[in-house]
Amino acid sequence: xxxGGRVSWIKYGPIVSLFVVLLAIWFRSPPNRELDxxxxxxxxxxxRAERKVGMNDVVRPKVAVGFGxxxxxxxDGVSLLNKIxxxxxxxxxxxxxxxxxxxxAESFAYFFAPGAAAEYIIxxxxxxxxxxxxxxxxxxxxxxxxDLLVVGGLQMMDNFPFQSGERDALLSRLADLLxxxxxxxxxxxxxxxxxxxxxxEDLLHYVIPHADSLGxxxxxxxxxxxLLKGSNITVLSDPNPRVATVLDQMREVYRLIxxxxxxxxxxxxxxxxxxxxxxxxHVHTLAFQAMIVTHGSQWKNTMSATxxxxxxxxxxxxxxxxxxxxxxxxxxxxxxxxxxxxGSQRIPLQxxxxxxxxxxxxxxxxxxxxxxxTEVYQTxxxxxxxxAAGLVLQI
Numbered sequence: 001x002x003x004g005g006r007v008s009w010i011k012y013g014p015i016v017s018l019f020v021v022l023l024a025i026w027f028r029s030p031p032n033r034e035l036d037x038x039x040x041x042x043x044x045x046x047x048r049a050e051r052k053v054g055m056n057d058v059v060r061p062k063v064a065v066g067f068g069x070x071x072x073x074x075x076d077g078v079s080l081l082n083k084i085x086x087x088x089x090x091x092x093x094x095x096x097x098x099x100x101x102x103x104x105a106e107s108f109a110y111f112f113a114p115g116a117a118a119e120y121i122i123x124x125x126x127x128x129x130x131x132x133x134x135x136x137x138x139x140x141x142x143x144x145x146x147d148l149l150v151v152g153g154l155q156m157m158d159n160f161p162f163q164s165g166e167r168d169a170l171l172s173r174l175a176d177l178l179x180x181x182x183x184x185x186x187x188x189x190x191x192x193x194x195x196x197x198x199x200x201e202d203l204l205h206y207v208i209p210h211a212d213s214l215g216x217x218x219x220x221x222x223x224x225x226x227l228l229k230g231s232n233i234t235v236l237s238d239p240n241p242r243v244a245t246v247l248d249q250m251r252e253v254y255r256l257i258x259x260x261x262x263x264x265x266x267x268x269x270x271x272x273x274x275x276x277x278x279x280x281x282h283v284h285t286l287a288f289q290a291m292i293v294t295h296g297s298q299w300k301n302t303m304s305a306t307x308x309x310x311x312x313x314x315x316x317x318x319x320x321x322x323x324x325x326x327x328x329x330x331x332x333x334x335x336x337x338x339x340x341x342x343g344s345q346r347i348p349l350q351x352x353x354x355x356x357x358x359x360x361x362x363x364x365x366x367x368x369x370x371x372x373x374t375e376v377y378q379t380x381x382x383x384x385x386x387x388a389a390g391l392v393l394q395i
Contacts, residue, residue, distance in 0.1 A: 036325065036326075038330075038351055039328060039329070039330065039371065040325050041351040041352060042330065042354050042369065042371065043325055043328075043371060045351065045352050045353060045354050045355075046307045046310055046354055046355070047307075049307035049354075050307045050308045050393075052301075052303075052304045053301045053304040053305075061146075061147040061148060061392075061395045062145065062146040062147050062148075063146055063148045063149075063391075063395070064137075064140075064141055064146040064149045064150070065150045065152070066133065066137050066149075066150070066151060066152075066153070067128070067131050067133055067134060067137065067151065067152070067153050067154070077108065077112075081104075081105065084101065086101050086104065088109065089102070089105040089106050089109050090109075091106055091109070092109035092110035093107065093109075093110055094107060094111075094195075095107050096159050096195070128153060128156040129156045129157045129160040129162070131157075131174065134170075134173060134174060138177050141177075145182075146185060147185065147395050148185065148186045148187075148391065148395045149178075149181060149186070149187050149188070150188045150388075150391075151174075151178070151187065151188070151189045151190070151211065152189070152190040152192070152384065153192075154192065154199075154203065155192035155193060157170075157171075157199055158192075158193075158194050158195060158196050158199050159196045159199075167199070168202065171202050171203075171205075171206040171207065172206060174206060174207065175206040175207065175210060178207070178210035178211075179210055179274075179275070183276075186212055186213060186298055186299075186395060187210055187211045187212055187276065188211060188212075188213035188214070188215060188280075188391060189203075189207055189208060189211035189213070189214055190214075190215045190216075190383070190384060190387055191214065191215065191217075191220040191224065192220070192383075193219065193220065194220075194223070195233070197227070197232065200223065200224070200227050200233055201227065204227060204228070208257065209257075209260070209261065209264075209275035209276070210275050210276060211276065211278070212278060212279045212280060212298075213278075213279065213280035213281075213282070213299070213391070214278065214280070214281050215383070215390070215391075216283055216284075216383075217283065217284055217285065217383055218237065218239065218240075218241050218246060218283065218284075218286075219237040219239065221246065221249050221250065221253065221283050222237045222238075222249055223237065224253060225249050225252055225253050225256075228256040228257070229252075239286070240285075240286065240287065240331075241285065242333075242336070242337075243290070243333070243336035243337070243367060244336060244337040244339055244340045244344065246283055246288075246290055247290060247338060247339060247365065248340050250292050250365075251339075251360075253278075253281065254278060254281055254292055257278045258277050258278055261275055261276070261277045261278070262277075277294070278294075279294035279297035279298070280292070280293050280294070280299045280394070281293075282390050282391075284309060284313065284383060284387065286331070286372060287331045287332040287369065287370055287372065288310070288367055288370055289309045289313070289367070289370065289390070290366070291305065291306050291365070291367075291390065292363050292364070292365055293366075293394075294362055294363045295359070295362055295364065299394040299395075300394055301393045302357065302364055302366050302394065303355050303357050304393050305389075305390045305392075305393040305394045306355050306357075306366040306390065307354075307355050308389045308392070308393055309368070309386050309387070310355075310368040310369065310371070311323065311389075312385055312386050312388075312390075313373075313382065313386050314328055314371045314372070314373050316378065316381070316386070317372075317373040317377065317378065317379060317382060318375060318376070318377055319378055320377075323371060325371070327373060327374050327375045328372060328373055329371070329372055329374055330369055330370075330372070331372055332369040332370070333349070334348065334349050335347060335348040335349060336349075336367070338358070338365075347367075349369060354368060354369055355367070356368075
């Protein structure tokens with residue numbers, strides 16, 4: 001009997017093994033299919049939300065964009081360092097100015113150790129820091145009569161060796177331009193990576209008070225908040241913050257900027273109002289998009305705008321207008337707290353309604369997950385494209 005049993009096992013063993021393997025694959029497949037189905041559902045829902053606002057039957061808004069005019073050269077960082085025979089360093093160090101190859105290697109290692117948002121930007125520019133186009137831009141602006149004025153490119157002034165008082169004078173002229181524009185023109189200021197604390201202070205004084213819309217990423221948000229609260233900015237922030245953390249920071253930025261506006265204008269009549277209240281705040285992160293929009297403000301279609309910003313994040317990074325779910329993944333949690341405060345509401349991510357919106361105080365908040373591109377084509381310029389996508393449906 002024992003011998004017969006061994007013969008039977010030898011005879012049928014391979015068939016049984018194959019059956020076990022097929023059974024394992026069968027039971028393992030559904031989660032993968034469920035994940036694919038989930039991504040497909042989230043994508044179709046985001047597309048549906050984006051399409052709720054048609055662009056064909058409305059008058060196209062007019063947008064004026066200043067002030068940087070740059071040509072970007074994008075290269076693979078490691079390949080560049082290898083090409084110039086620059087070996088890696090074991091001493092990561094931050095430098096305000098890079099004056100030699102050793103400092104380049106140290107700076108590269110410093111930012112890429114924790115993850116530098118997949119890109120590292122170095123600029124050599126003696127034109128844009130002086131806002132050379134501002135005078136002509138101001139002349140054209142009067143005749144153009146835009147619906148929206150977008151201010152960007154000011155990061156070119158960061159750590160630039162101006163003569164004493166030069167930067168103040170330039171930003172003062174910019175403030176005059178912004179304050180003299182029609183009150184009906186929306187003004188959006190797109191933040192960027194600033195490491196020099198003094199220019200951040202200048203922006204708080206000259207630019208931000210005149211903007212009713214701000215756009216920034218998850219690293220720029222805590223720096224702005226720190227400065228508003230009188231603390232120092234940090235060169236590196238958490239690259240993957242939780243939704244609750246970002247929302248709390250956004251609420252605080254919104255509150256502090258608007259409180260400053262109220263304080264400045266407390267004793268002024270309406271004819272002498274200085275600056276504008278902040279009525280729109282958009283923060284774009286790798287995992288999600290978040291917007292705060294004041295009730296009754298000029299900004300409309302917040303839910304659709306948040307969806308479009310989310311979709312644009314994938315389109316830009318993957319380099320294709322058509323989003324392929326097989327080249328994307330969700331890294332946002334399945335549910336999130338609306339605040340870090342104990343007992344705060346948790347909102348689940350619903351595949352059929354992925355954009356979550358709710359009202360608080362005098363504003364609406366919308367949060368949308370990003371279908372993160374897994375086959376990267378480009379990252380440079382992502383923030384500008386995402387912010388523009390959100391704005392285009394709100395003006």
